[in-house]
Amino acid sequence: MFITRRERFNAAHRLFREDWSDEKNLEVFGKCSNPNWHGHNYIMFVTVKGKVSKETGFVINLKDLSGIINTRIIDKIDHKNLNLEVDFMKGRIVSTENIAIAIWDELEENIRQIGAELHCIKIVETENNFVEYYGN
Numbered sequence: 001m002f003i004t005r006r007e008r009f010n011a012a013h014r015l016f017r018e019d020w021s022d023e024k025n026l027e028v029f030g031k032c033s034n035p036n037w038h039g040h041n042y043i044m045f046v047t048v049k050g051k052v053s054k055e056t057g058f059v060i061n062l063k064d065l066s067g068i069i070n071t072r073i074i075d076k077i078d079h080k081n082l083n084l085e086v087d088f089m090k091g092r093i094v095s096t097e098n099i100a101i102a103i104w105d106e107l108e109e110n111i112r113q114i115g116a117e118l119h120c121i122k123i124v125e126t127e128n129n130f131v132e133y134y135g136n
């Protein structure tokens with residue numbers, strides 16, 4: 001059984017490589033390379049899998065899952081600059097792909113501890129662009 005919790009966060013970022021010129025960054029990363037930052041209203045879907053408990057009828061208590069997501073992720077990234085202020089994004093290009101990988105790495109063990117297995121991190125960056133990460 002799969003179960004999904006949706007959370008939202010607003011954050012600023014810039015896609016760029018320090019070793020590239022502003023022109024090259026603009027060419028490769030487009031508007032997301034704007035040197036003065038910009039923001040997105042991100043939507044995140046965290047899907048876990050597990051067996052339905054006979055005792056509770058739940059795969060996982062969504063209150064527990066939401067608690068973990070908020071403590072480990074949302075509190076650290078909501079209304080923040082992802083390039084400058086978020087420990088688990090340090091040293092990574094702040095692409096939607098890398099955000100999904102970093103969030104996976106932050107959540108995987110904690111979700112296992114409450115008795116389920118992380119299955120997918122989906123991050124929606126814009127109406128038209130989203131990524132899904134399944135751990136590899």
Ligand code: NI
Binds near residue numbers: 031032039
């Ligand atoms: Ni952007």
